Amino acid sequence: MTEVQAGQVPVLDPDERTRDRVLTAVLEHGPVSAAQMGKLLGLTPAAVRRHLDTLSRHGVIEVKLISNAKSGAGRPARRYVVSRQGQTKIGDDYLEIARLALKELAATRGGQGVMEFAERRFAHMESSYQPLVDAAGPDVAARSKALARALTADRFVATSDSLNPHSAMAAEQLCQGHCPIQELATTFPEFCDAETEVFSRLLGVDVRRLSTMASGGHVCTTHVPTGRAVVRKRVSAPAGTVRTNGNISNHQQERP
Known part of the structure; x- marks a missing residue:
């Protein structure tokens, strides 16, 4: 590709533009054969295979062997599909779509609409984690460590470390090293x-969010008091419920 000077808009060469068309065709029509893509895009089979080979080398697409559904005889046909790696790269577009959708929601319903959506998004996490946390018993520190294990099992890479044990200031520091929605949370705290x-x-206790990756922290950190903490009876918030008591949000309470 031609080198792009500072301030210039990068321009794809013809090969790259065609390769993007081939990738889009695989995404939209896969599993699809090279011959089918040639007809869809108006390209020769040789040209299609050249771009397919390049995309395969980069791990963006992969070959799927499909047997003859009618007779089951003969060599399986080669069909192309987008690989998991390719889906991840293409996923950047879906992130932007999600951001735009949430902006539209905020424009029509305000912050309450976004909060209700966020609460529904975390409802499944709460219901699936509750038995795991309750199994740890009434000790808050043990519950925090159980929550960390549940988060880690879901790839949040979480830890729960004890601070100032055996004192009135005792606490657990619950940290998450991965946030799958970091980019969205940056715009929508x-x-x-x-x-x-x-x-x-x-x-079962009031916790405080000290930092988040969305606000620039290298981890998400939650302070869980345990020194004088007694687990209160759990009251589940109905989906879509938004706090209206004027309290400052946990995100706004964050410390640098």
Whole structure:
């Protein structure tokens, strides 16, 4: 590709533009054969295979062997599909779509609409984690460590470390090293608030979010008091319920 100077808009060469068309065809029509793509795009079979080979080398697409559904005889046909790696790369577009959709929701229903959406998003997490946390018993520290294990099983890479044990200031520091919605939460901190509320209900104590990756932290950190904490009776918040008591959100309470 021609080198792009500072301030210039990068321009794809013809090969790259055609390769993008081939990838789009695989995404939209896969599993699809090279011959079918040639007809769809108006390209020769040789040209299609050249671009397919390049996309395969980069791990963006992969070959799927499909047997003859009618007779089951003969060599399986080669069909092309987008690989998991390719789906991840293409997923950037879906992130932008999600961001635009949430902006539209905020424009029509305000922050309450976004908060209700975020709460519904975390409802499944709360229901699936509750038995795991309750199995740890009434000790808040044990519950926090159980929550960390549940989060880690879902690839949040979480830990729960004890601070100032055996004192009135005792606490657990619950940290998450991975956030799958970090980019969205940067624009919509309601997701961080909803998650923090779920943690509070799961653990049975008031927790405080100290930092989030969405706001620039290298991990998401939640302070869980245990020194004088007594697990309160759990009251599940109905889906879509938004706090209206004027309290400052957990996201706004964050410390640098």
